[in-house]
Amino acid sequence: MTSGRTIRIGLLGCGTVGTSFVQLIDQQRSAIAARTGLDIIVAAVSVRDLSRTRDGVDPSLLTTDSAAIVADPTIDVIVETMGGVDGTKQLLETALAAGKPVITANKELLAHHGPELFAAASAAGVDLSFEASVAAGIPFIRPLRESLVGENITRVMGILNGTTNYILSQMTEHGAGYADALEEAQRLGFAEADPTADVEGFDAGAKAAIIATLAFGQSVTAGDVHIEGISTITAEDISNADRMGHVIKLLGVVDRDDTGAIGVRVHPAMVSADHPLASVRDSFNAVFVEGDGVDQLMFYGRGAGGHPTAAMMVGDTIDAALNVVAGVHRDLGALQPAAIKPMSEVVSAFYVSLDARDEPGALATIAAAFGNRGVSIRSMEQEGLGDQARLVFITHEAVEADLRATLTDLNGIDVVKNVGQVLRVVCD
Secondary structure, eight states: OOTTEEEEEEEEOOSHHHHHHHHHHHHHHHHHHHHHSEEEEEEEEEOSOTTSOOTTOOGGGEESOHHHHHHOTTOOEEEEOSOOSHHHHHHHHHHHHTTOOEEEOOHHHHHHHHHHHHHHHHHHTOOEEOTHHHHTTSOOHHIIIIITTTSOEEEEEEEOOHHHHHHHHHHHHHOOOHHHHHHHHHHTTSSOSSOHHHHTSHHHHHHHHHHHHHHHTEEOOGGGOEEOOSTTOOHHHHHHHHHTTEEEEEEEEEEEOTTOOEEEEEEEEEEETTSGGGGOOTTEEEEEEEETTTEEEEEEEEOSOHHHHHHHHHHHHHHHHHHHHHTOOOOOOOOEEOOBOOGGGOEEEEEEEEEEEOOTTHHHHHHHHHHHTTOOEEEEEEEEETTEEEEEEEEOSEEHHHHHHHHHHHHTSTTEEEEEEEEEEEOO
16 A cells, blocks of 8 residues: 555436535544545545535536546546435446445445446446445445345344334324424434335335345345335324334335245335334434344434434545555445245235224134135224224234235125224234
8 A cells, every 4th residue: 555645436316425525534534544545635526506604615626527526537436425326326336337436325326226236336346335225324334245245144133214213203202193203303303304205115215225236146136126115103002013013114124035036025024122122213314134144233323414424425535546556446346146035925914903893703814814815813802883893913923925815815704894903013
């Protein structure tokens, strides 16, 4: 390594995360140089609006021409915080082809085109790093792709979206309804004006695809992920979960069965109150990893925010700069095609609520509908509602297809007035 070597960064995008990145590089420049021997500087920044003031960012570095930054031969590393998919993909492919490492937190891009970009980086012999793409300020990607590369990972479960976790925390701890909790999240800046990507699970789904690709070394994209959101969760569901010793969380789950088939899904789930994920509150994120050798690991921290996200991107940038000087790189190797397990074959315990006529024999008829499909009932609660009863069941583990068939049967039984909420249950 050449002491004092200057590494020039080209930054694409300078919103909240980009501005924090510039600030952190400036603040830590001396410390980075002392530890690495490298003088890392932000040499050019592309933005959409040159007139906007950005705290701590030298206006002379700004341009609206992202392609010019990528093409500049004096730029050593490209850091992308601009977002978007198609146009951004072209820019990053150009940078990689030119031999420039790329740092990104763009989960949507990686979830849709990650395998192509990983292959392009490998072919060019440069780094494509994305620590901040899944859990923002939680250092999770590097342990997954490096420290655990020799581990037989069986399952990864995560609270991957801070907005939904904040909403569900408000509903659980303060009795708020879904609409009120969402409005509060928007007021505090945890939720966007259009919260669809968060509350309907698409944000977490993109992250689940990235996790599955890394955990199992197979090519998993956003289209492979089964996605359900939290907009149908009610205060009654929250109350029932609490009474039964559970909390409701939006989980991203990736797992692999004995045949090698991969399940990738995002959905609300009832989590046992004694599970570590149950205690993750407000806008925090956590990722729970299970493997043959390590048993259980949990990574916890801020899953969003300018400085937490930028801190992980700075770490990636330093690592890429060191590799540039050393003439080496890291890649994911050859990703194998993924065999995706259909949701109909996924095994889980389930929570089912329904309304039925309160008359002799009704419960036996309903229980028989579960048993006829091989779905065993673990617990049941009943609440009288005049001439009706509200029944809440938790089943033992069952195949999804059998549970769905049970629901169809229940809807055809005279004594059943309505099948309500159905949630998967995580017990361990």
